[in-house]
Amino acid sequence: MAVQQAVRAGARHASAEARPGARKWRRAVTGWSFAAPFTLLFVVFALLPVVASLLMSVTDMRSTDLRHPFAVNFVGLNNYTRLFEDALFRRAAVNTAIFVVVGVPLTILAALAAANAVNSGLIRLRGLFRVGFYLPVVTSIVAIAVVWRFLLDPDAGLVNNLLAQVGIQGPAWLQDPHTSLGSIIVMATWRNFGSLMVIFLAALQGIPLDLYEAATLDGAGRWQQFRRVTLPLMRPALLFGAVITGIGYLQLFEEPLVMTQGGPLSSTLSVSYHIYHQFGFGNYGYASAAAYVLFIAIVALSALQFRLLGARDAD
Amino acid sequence: MLTRRDIVGRSVLYFVLFGGLAVVVGPFLWMLLSSFKPESEIRSVPPTWWPSHWTPAHYHDLFARLDFPRYFLNSVIVAVLVTAGNLLFCSLLGYALAKLNFPGRKALFLIVLGMLMVPGMVLFVPQFVLVSNLGLANSYAGLVLPFLAGPFGVFLMRQFLLSVPDDLIEAARVDGAGEWRIFWRIVLPLCRPALATLGILTFLASWNNFLWPLVVATTDDKYTLPVALALYSIGQNRIYFGLLLAGAVVVVLPVLIVFLVLQRQFLRGIATTGLK
Numbered sequence: 001m002a003v004q005q006a007v008r009a010g011a012r013h014a015s016a017e018a019r020p021g022a023r024k025w026r027r028a029v030t031g032w033s034f035a036a037p038f039t040l041l042f043v044v045f046a047l048l049p050v051v052a053s054l055l056m057s058v059t060d061m062r063s064t065d066l067r068h069p070f071a072v073n074f075v076g077l078n079n080y081t082r083l084f085e086d087a088l089f090r091r092a093a094v095n096t097a098i099f100v101v102v103g104v105p106l107t108i109l110a111a112l113a114a115a116n117a118v119n120s121g122l123i124r125l126r127g128l129f130r131v132g133f134y135l136p137v138v139t140s141i142v143a144i145a146v147v148w149r150f151l152l153d154p155d156a157g158l159v160n161n162l163l164a165q166v167g168i169q170g171p172a173w174l175q176d177p178h179t180s181l182g183s184i185i186v187m188a189t190w191r192n193f194g195s196l197m198v199i200f201l202a203a204l205q206g207i208p209l210d211l212y213e214a215a216t217l218d219g220a221g222r223w224q225q226f227r228r229v230t231l232p233l234m235r236p237a238l239l240f241g242a243v244i245t246g247i248g249y250l251q252l253f254e255e256p257l258v259m260t261q262g263g264p265l266s267s268t269l270s271v272s273y274h275i276y277h278q279f280g281f282g283n284y285g286y287a288s289a290a291a292y293v294l295f296i297a298i299v300a301l302s303a304l305q306f307r308l309l310g311a312r313d314a315d
Numbered sequence: 316m317l318t319r320r321d322i323v324g325r326s327v328l329y330f331v332l333f334g335g336l337a338v339v340v341g342p343f344l345w346m347l348l349s350s351f352k353p354e355s356e357i358r359s360v361p362p363t364w365w366p367s368h369w370t371p372a373h374y375h376d377l378f379a380r381l382d383f384p385r386y387f388l389n390s391v392i393v394a395v396l397v398t399a400g401n402l403l404f405c406s407l408l409g410y411a412l413a414k415l416n417f418p419g420r421k422a423l424f425l426i427v428l429g430m431l432m433v434p435g436m437v438l439f440v441p442q443f444v445l446v447s448n449l450g451l452a453n454s455y456a457g458l459v460l461p462f463l464a465g466p467f468g469v470f471l472m473r474q475f476l477l478s479v480p481d482d483l484i485e486a487a488r489v490d491g492a493g494e495w496r497i498f499w500r501i502v503l504p505l506c507r508p509a510l511a512t513l514g515i516l517t518f519l520a521s522w523n524n525f526l527w528p529l530v531v532a533t534t535d536d537k538y539t540l541p542v543a544l545a546l547y548s549i550g551q552n553r554i555y556f557g558l559l560l561a562g563a564v565v566v567v568l569p570v571l572i573v574f575l576v577l578q579r580q581f582l583r584g585i586a587t588t589g590l591k
Contacts, residue, residue: 031417038408041464049441142541143563
């Protein structure tokens with residue numbers, strides 16, 4: 001058996017050496033035959049659209065041009081300059097920025113607190129908390145919205161009735177432009193902190209226990225251990241969490257769509273929602289330009305977070 | 316020995332954790348309980364937790380008066396096709412990227428990975444134009460095709476396959492097995508844990524997917540569950556609240572059961588790939 005194998009391998013080796021070009025060719029054919037099915041779909045439904053979107057963003061394409069793609073005109077950067085003169089787009093950009101700047105740290109803090117509490121050696125029922133906190137992540141946003149719109153109902157809602165019991169008159173959370181965006185931020189935090197918690201838990205469990213023992217011997221209290229041992233060792237996970245949450249939150253769309261339809265008075269209008277509206281109006285070129293601005297913002301935010309959180313790794 | 320400090324610390328911890336759990340799980344419990352209340356009781360001030368009269372009327376209406384069996388079936392069809400496609404295509408490419416050496420491999424991987432950064436809205440408009448021009452609007456093909464090949468699955472399968480030792484594949488090659496035979500007989504069975512994770516995550520994402528079917532499915536017979544629920548809750552044909560709650564339960568319950576049964580694979584998958 002072993003001899004046979006050796007002979008066979010030798011024969012293959014010899015034939016391959018005789019025709020190195022043929023072997024290279026065969027490798028290419030094998031590799032691409034495995035890659036082809038995915039690549040074909042990927043090119044048609046992802047790569048082509050990314051390029052098409054860029055091209056559409058410098059044209060005046062509208063939904064009426066759908067059947068006549070050659071009737072569209074090149075308009076240069078016109079769509080982009082119009083965007084920044086568009087009061088609604090600016091409003092959407094500010095709302096989205098507030099959502100990210102407040103929502104990302106809030107989500108990370110909630111996830112960090114939950115992960116540390118669940119991971120604490122004092123706690124039983126760890127599985128229950130882990131599964132419970134993760135529940136909203138797997139749930140359809142539409143179903144969540146049905147429940148939350150009712151929870152936040154000014155009269156019949158659970159939240160205001162609980163507040164009334166301690167003598168506070170709660171606002172009309174989603175109907176008041178002062179509280180609508182804040183409500184969406186809290187809801188998004190509630191919905192998303194569970195997935196970051198799971199990532200942070202994995203990072204926490206990777207920290208060697210003897211580091212804590214050494215810190216205790218050195219007289220460090222709980223809080224100091226957290227600051228000097230846990231946090232620095234969690235930095236890669238924190239960076240990762242900040243980047244993926246930032247990418248996700250910049251694309252805020254479903255929450256305002258199902259909760260407030262962008263209102264009241266555009267107080268919860270986001271950039272993605274604005275794009276969706278423009279698409280609905282048939283302004284395809286304009287919508288694509290806005291989508292590319294969002295894309296650039298995502299790349300910029302990710303780069304910024306890598307600089308801010310990643311740089312100190314060099315210490 | 317527990318010190319007094321430990322006991323205080325533990326009490327505070329439990330208080331915070333159970334408080335958090337109430338805030339997170341409470342709304343789900345309320346949704347489930349209230350879906351069995353008569354409409355008048357759901358709207359009562361102050362709201363109640365436990366139904367004073369249990370009634371299955373909302374569920375009956377959902378399935379008899381509205382077309383929820385159809386929406387449910389549509390959601391299942393789309394999610395099953397999308398999941399099967401991703402399992403097959405992503406493992407094929409993941410294997411090629413991890414174990415086969417061919418020209419263009421690095422570039423292909425970088426392009427696929429880069430797509431993870433592209434926001435959905437960039438793809439959305441041209442995808443709609445494409446699907447409309449192919450005549451696939453309001454069809455299952457239109458609902459499924461854009462999601463069959465997701466970059467996340469490739470990333471997951473490639474990472475997993477990198478950890479599979481080359482010797483195993485090399486030995487089969489020496490034995491004269493063809494590349495496809497190696498893939499079906501050796502590689503795929505080894506990938507079972509990764510395939511399980513990818514399958515669960517893809518099914519879930521497809522089940523909860525909302526924007527694309529909202530735009531592509533234009534008639535009632537192609538709606539998926541989230542689309543139907545959204546249109547009934549914010550559209551012109553609003554339905555009464557008890558029905559909405561029952562609808563929300565029907566959307567949530569299947570994934571909830573899958574999640575509770577398979578939570579280990581789920582959470583392990585999230586922790587190792589870091590993505591949902």
